[in-house]
Amino acid sequence: MKKKTNTAGTLKQEGGMPEIKLKRLGEEMVEQVNANESPTFETLLRSKGNILFDEGRGYLRLGDKVEKRTFVNVGQARKFMQTVAIANKCKKFLKEGAHTSIRGLFYQLKFSLGEDLDEELFSEQSESNPLIEDLEVALNIKREDLNLSTDRKGVVAGALVLNDKFGGDETEIDCSKQGRSGWMIPSDVDNGMEFLSVDADYVLVVEKDAMWQRLNEDKFWKKENCILISPKGQSSRGCRRLIRKLANKKLPVICFTDCDAWGWYIYWTIKTGSMNLAYIAQDIAVPEAKFVGVTMQDIKDYDFLGKLTIKAKEVDLKRAQEMKEYEWIKAHKEWVAELNEVLKTKKKIEQDALQGPRLSFVSEYLKEKIGKKKFLP
Amino acid sequence: MKKKTNTAGTLKQEGGMPEIKLKRLGEEMVEQVNANESPTFETLLRSKGNILFDEGRGYLRLGDKVEKRTFVNVGQARKFMQTVAIANKCKKFLKEGAHTSIRGLFYQLKFSLGEDLDEELFSEQSESNPLIEDLEVALNIKREDLNLSTDRKGVVAGALVLNDKFGGDETEIDCSKQGRSGWMIPSDVDNGMEFLSVDADYVLVVEKDAMWQRLNEDKFWKKENCILISPKGQSSRGCRRLIRKLANKKLPVICFTDCDAWGWYIYWTIKTGSMNLAYIAQDIAVPEAKFVGVTMQDIKDYDFLGKLTIKAKEVDLKRAQEMKEYEWIKAHKEWVAELNEVLKTKKKIEQDALQGPRLSFVSEYLKEKIGKKKFLP
Numbered sequence: 001m002k003k004k005t006n007t008a009g010t011l012k013q014e015g016g017m018p019e020i021k022l023k024r025l026g027e028e029m030v031e032q033v034n035a036n037e038s039p040t041f042e043t044l045l046r047s048k049g050n051i052l053f054d055e056g057r058g059y060l061r062l063g064d065k066v067e068k069r070t071f072v073n074v075g076q077a078r079k080f081m082q083t084v085a086i087a088n089k090c091k092k093f094l095k096e097g098a099h100t101s102i103r104g105l106f107y108q109l110k111f112s113l114g115e116d117l118d119e120e121l122f123s124e125q126s127e128s129n130p131l132i133e134d135l136e137v138a139l140n141i142k143r144e145d146l147n148l149s150t151d152r153k154g155v156v157a158g159a160l161v162l163n164d165k166f167g168g169d170e171t172e173i174d175c176s177k178q179g180r181s182g183w184m185i186p187s188d189v190d191n192g193m194e195f196l197s198v199d200a201d202y203v204l205v206v207e208k209d210a211m212w213q214r215l216n217e218d219k220f221w222k223k224e225n226c227i228l229i230s231p232k233g234q235s236s237r238g239c240r241r242l243i244r245k246l247a248n249k250k251l252p253v254i255c256f257t258d259c260d261a262w263g264w265y266i267y268w269t270i271k272t273g274s275m276n277l278a279y280i281a282q283d284i285a286v287p288e289a290k291f292v293g294v295t296m297q298d299i300k301d302y303d304f305l306g307k308l309t310i311k312a313k314e315v316d317l318k319r320a321q322e323m324k325e326y327e328w329i330k331a332h333k334e335w336v337a338e339l340n341e342v343l344k345t346k347k348k349i350e351q352d353a354l355q356g357p358r359l360s361f362v363s364e365y366l367k368e369k370i371g372k373k374k375f376l377p
Numbered sequence: 378m379k380k381k382t383n384t385a386g387t388l389k390q391e392g393g394m395p396e397i398k399l400k401r402l403g404e405e406m407v408e409q410v411n412a413n414e415s416p417t418f419e420t421l422l423r424s425k426g427n428i429l430f431d432e433g434r435g436y437l438r439l440g441d442k443v444e445k446r447t448f449v450n451v452g453q454a455r456k457f458m459q460t461v462a463i464a465n466k467c468k469k470f471l472k473e474g475a476h477t478s479i480r481g482l483f484y485q486l487k488f489s490l491g492e493d494l495d496e497e498l499f500s501e502q503s504e505s506n507p508l509i510e511d512l513e514v515a516l517n518i519k520r521e522d523l524n525l526s527t528d529r530k531g532v533v534a535g536a537l538v539l540n541d542k543f544g545g546d547e548t549e550i551d552c553s554k555q556g557r558s559g560w561m562i563p564s565d566v567d568n569g570m571e572f573l574s575v576d577a578d579y580v581l582v583v584e585k586d587a588m589w590q591r592l593n594e595d596k597f598w599k600k601e602n603c604i605l606i607s608p609k610g611q612s613s614r615g616c617r618r619l620i621r622k623l624a625n626k627k628l629p630v631i632c633f634t635d636c637d638a639w640g641w642y643i644y645w646t647i648k649t650g651s652m653n654l655a656y657i658a659q660d661i662a663v664p665e666a667k668f669v670g671v672t673m674q675d676i677k678d679y680d681f682l683g684k685l686t687i688k689a690k691e692v693d694l695k696r697a698q699e700m701k702e703y704e705w706i707k708a709h710k711e712w713v714a715e716l717n718e719v720l721k722t723k724k725k726i727e728q729d730a731l732q733g734p735r736l737s738f739v740s741e742y743l744k745e746k747i748g749k750k751k752f753l754p
Contacts, residue, residue, distance in 0.1 A: 096736065099594055101587035104732040107685055111733030149590055155561065164556030167594045171556035179541030179548035180569075181561040184532065187590070188557075210478035213526055213564070217476055217544045308484055355481040356488030359473065 018145045022091045025139065029084070038072035041083050043138035044279070046130075051278045053328050058287025059273045062137065082121060083131045085109055090135070093147035099188075101149050102129060137279045144188040144237070154185035154239035155209065157216050158227035159199040160246075165192035172196070175227070182216060185229075189242045195249070203227045203246045204366070205289075207257035207266055211351050211362065218363045224370070227251070234266055237277070240284040243270060247286050254370060259294040260312065260348040261319035267291050272328050290375035292366065294349045296341035302365070308353035312346045332377045395522045399468045402516065406461070415449035418460050420515035421656070423507075428655045430705050435664025436650045439514065459498060460508045462486055467512070470524035476565075478526050479506060514656045521565040521614070531562035531616035532586065534593050535604035536576040537623075542569035549573070552604070559593060562606075566619045572626070580604045580623045581743070582666075584634035584643055588728050588739065595740045601747070604628070611643055614654070617661035620647060624663050631747060636671040637689065637725040638696035644668050649705050667752035669743065671726045673718035679742070685730035689723045709754045 029039035043066070044050065050065040069076045069083065089108055093100065100108070106125040122128055136143050144150060160175040175183045186193075204226045206212045212230035215221070221228040227246060231239045247253050255270060257263030273285035299305045312320075320342045323329050330336055342348070354362045369375075406416035420443070421427065427442040446453045446460065466485055470477065477485070483502040499505055513520050521527060537552040552560045563570075581603045583589045589607035592598070598605040604623060608616045624630050632647060634640030650662035676682045689697075697719045700706050707713055719725070731739045746752075 093736070098591075098736045100591060100732055100736050101729065103587065103727070103729045104591065104736065107727075107730050107733045108736075110685060111681060149587060152558075152586065152590075164558075166557040167596055169556070169596075171554055173556060173558070177548050179546070179550060180543040180563045180565075181529075181541070181550070184558040184561045186557045192557075209529065210480065210526060213529075214475075214477060214481065219544055219546075304488060308487060350480070350484075352478065352480045353484050355477055356484045359470070359475045359477050359481065359485075 018139070018141050019091065019094050021139045021141060022087055022094070022146075025087055026084075026091075038070045039080070040071070041069045041080060041134075041138065043067050043069075043134045046133060046137065046279050048275065051275055053272070055328075057282075057285075058271075058328075059281045059285035060275065060278045061273070061281045062279050067134075078121075079131070082109075082127060083134060085121060086128060086131050087135055090146040090148065097147075099147045099149045102132060102143075105132070105148060133279060142190075142237075142241075142280055142283060144241075145191060149187040150237045152185060152187045152238050153233070153236040154229060154231045154242075155182035155212060156185060156227060156229050156242070157182045157212075158221040159197070159225070160227050161196040161198075163194040163196050165194075176222070180213070180216065182212070182228075185236065185239045185242055187236075187238050189238055189245065195245070198227070198246065198249050198251065199225075200227045200251060201225045202252040202254055202370075203229060203243060204292075204370075205243060205253065205255045205270065206230045207233065207255075207263055207351060211256075214355065214359065214362060215366075218360055220363050220366065223363075224367060231266065231270075233262075235270055237280075237284065240270060240277075240286070243286050243289075244284050247288055253286050253289040254292050254375065255289055256292050256351060256366065257294070258348070258350045259296060259298075259342075260350070261316040263294075263351075264319065264323060268323075268329070290377065292369050292375055294351055294354070295376060296338050296345070296347070296349075299347070299349065304357055305349060305353060308356050309347040309349050312342060312348045316348050317343060317346065334376050338376065395516070395518050396468065396471050398516045398518060399464055399471070399523075402464055403461075403468075415447045416457070417448070418446045418457060418511075418515065420444050420446075420511045423510060423514065423656050425652065428652055430649070432705075434659075434662075435648075435705075436658045436662035437652065437655045438650070438658045439656050444511075455498075456508070459486075459504060460511060462498060463505060463508050464512060467523040467525065474524075476524045476526045479509060479520075482509070482525060510656060519567075519614075519618075519657055519660060521618075522568060526564040527614045529562060529564045529615050530610070530613040531606060531608045531619075532559035532589060533562060533604060533606050533619070534559045534589075535598040536574070536602070537604050538573040538575075540571040540573050542571075553599070557590070557593065559589070559605075562613065562616045562619055564613075564615050566615055566622065572622070575604070575623065575626050575628065576602075577604045577628060578602045579629040579631055579747075580606060580620060581669075581747075582620060582630065582632045582647065583607045584610065584632075584640055584728060588633075591732065591736065591739060592743075595737055597740050597743070600740075601744060608643065608647075610639075612647055614657075614661065617647060617654075617663070620663050620666075621661050624665055630663050630666040631669050631752065632666055633669050633728060633743065634671070635725070635727045636673060636675075636719075637727070638693040640671075640728075641696065641700060645700075645706070667754065669746050669752055671728055671731070672753060673715050673722070673724075673726075676724070676726065681734055682726060682730060685733050686724040686726050689719060689725040693725050694720060694723065711753050715753065 032039045044062045045065040045067045050063040052063050054061050069080045071080045106128050109122045156175045158175050162173045164171045209230050209232045255267045257266050270286050271289040273281040320339045324339050354365050409416045421439045422442040422444045427440040429440050431438050446457045448457045483505050486499045533552045535552050539550045541548045586607050586609045632644045634643050648666040650658040697716045701716050731742050
């Protein structure tokens with residue numbers, strides 16, 4: 001029997017290239033029309049009510065609630081047409097082998113759809129953005145697979161060699177030979193990117209770029225045989241995907257952030273994912289990740305840190321309180337103890353403070369704590 | 378006759394390494410003490426009243442007003458001691474051959490000065506930051522020369538080969554072999570960085586990273602033999618310094634930004650410098666820079682752009698009005714005409730809009746305008 005609906009569930013179980021998936025999406029709609037049915041588009045709901053923490057997998061993911069959009073419905077027709085228009089553009093980009101940003105996509109939509117229609121199909125980018133996410137979910141692929149580039153951020157040094165097939169060229173990227181700059185993590189670390197070799201014992205993720213530079217100058221990655229990554233603050237999609245891929249190679253992932261609201265957020269986003277990107281959690285969450293510091297316990301273990309703490313801000317305290325309520329955090333007594341300490345002392349510590357005694361102390365600190373496996377889960 | 382004061386003017390005329398300059402700064406203070414004088418520190422004022430537009434040089438620079446700080450003055454003693462403490466730390470960093478951020482410097486100051494003094498010499502980083510700038514001006518060197526790293530941002534592709542001496546290693550960086558990522562512009566493009574070869578006809582500076590990626594994918598830099606740079610928004614110090622160094626090699630610098638307040642700001646900051654960094658303008662301003670687009674004139678020259686314009690925001694209009702008053706802008710009738718057009722039509726255009734007809738149109742647009750030298754000054 002021929003399938004007639006493009007349910008997200010069905011497509012999810014199928015492999016295949018983005019082009020094929022987009023083609024099938026269109027073909028199924030044509031079949032629906034030929035069968036005198038209204039063409040429909042089905043995707044998983046991405047709203048808060050359909051996001052759950054999956055204890056088994058260890059990350060925030062979408063549940064099973066479905067959203068169905070049909071053409072012959074006054075309230076849904078516009079969105080339906082918009083979704084098809086976006087799918088159509090992505091198919092064109094894939095065929096051309098050219099990438100653009102979601103802003104570039106928006107202008108393409110605005111340009112080419114304005115003339116054939118009485119009404120402007122897209123007036124604001126806020127209309128196209130959520131529909132891109134819908135497509136990602138419905139087709140079970142990332143927008144990067146649809147030649148849509150995302151904001152890139154983050155840097156790598158270490159014994160990681162990649163082959164970058166891009167714009168008709170192939171380039172070998174050796175992350176151990178990037179000097180002071182490091183290798184900038186691109187938007188897409190899957191398509192046309194091949195890991196040629198990974199020769200390291202673990203991955204160290206360092207919140208701040210300035211700290212990454214400090215450790216890179218100390219050749220920490222060489223001495224300790226690790227892959228040194230900085231997301232430069234909150235991780236980009238590409239950075240999280242790269243960390244996930246390194247974790248797939250059985251490399252432990254160790255995170256080093258400030259001991260404050262922003263630092264914790266960076267860690268937990270890498271580990272369990274975030275509400276916003278729950279729809280691609282399977283590709284980017286790293287539940288195996290561990291936290292090396294900075295911790296409140298460090299203030300007790302390293303005397304000098306006492307005078308380098310900062311008064312916690314309201315946001316830090318509020319966040320600490322909230323975190324204690326999250327099921328995936330309160331399950332760990334070590335984290336509850338840490339957060340209680342923050343709330344009690346009303347203090348925070350930056351990773352930069354570890355440079356107080358001498359610039360190279362950060363390396364010593366990390367070496368000791370990682371060596372003794374002094375991690376928070 | 379032996380010099381007794383370390384006037385900024387005198388030191389400015391001397392060459393030499395940062396270490397020597399720091400050493401002399403200290404020696405002169407010791408001489409002053411030995412001569413029963415109060416040790417003094419002299420620098421150029423960086424306040425607005427001492428910033429002028431130098432028509433001959435084409436950039437905003439500091440005037441000649443001097444600020445003198447002496448130890449035996451109740452109101453100046455603290456600042457004086459702080460300045461000396463910073464100079465001392467920088468000397469140590471240079472000796473160790475290690476770099477840190479201004480945040481790292483702050484923690485070093487907080488750590489090692491807390492114990493010997495009754496009073497905490499530094500309580501906030503806002504105290505150390507301006508004194509670093511004072512040192513830069515007084516010694517006529519950049520903080521990067523004092524092993525203080527700055528926020529890095531920006532990316533390069535093209536026929537530029539550099540040698541990067543860093544942390545005891547040497548790495549050859551070929552900016553034509555960086556795949557999709559490009560080479561990330563570091564904080565310091567002077568010390569330990571050598572240009573091995575530059576084989577390009579001009580430098581193209583592109584405001585947005587997404588647009589840089591688009592042009593990199595089109596191999597624009599290869600086809601048009603240029604060095605393709607994106608500052609990723611407002612330019613970092615390192616990015617501006619790199620553009621300056623390429624301009625020193627007689628490469629024309631062409632800028633491509635949005636036609637709005639933020640885009641103009643990026644262009645003019647590269648060209649004439651900014652108030653904030655007037656004190657290092659001679660090292661980073663690029664008065665030779667030209668503006669290729671996007672311009673209001675483009676709306677007339679490229680039909681389709683009409684429907685891809687956006688309503689200008691209040692900030693765009695306010696900025697356009699202000700810019701018309703700047704002496705270095707109102708001298709150019711082309712810019713006055715552009716700004717009047719903005720104020721009249723209340724419209725703006727993003728560079729992304731040029732992807733409307735087809736993704737590769739941006740390349741065609743740039744090729745045509747650069748070929749015909751359709752620039753604004």
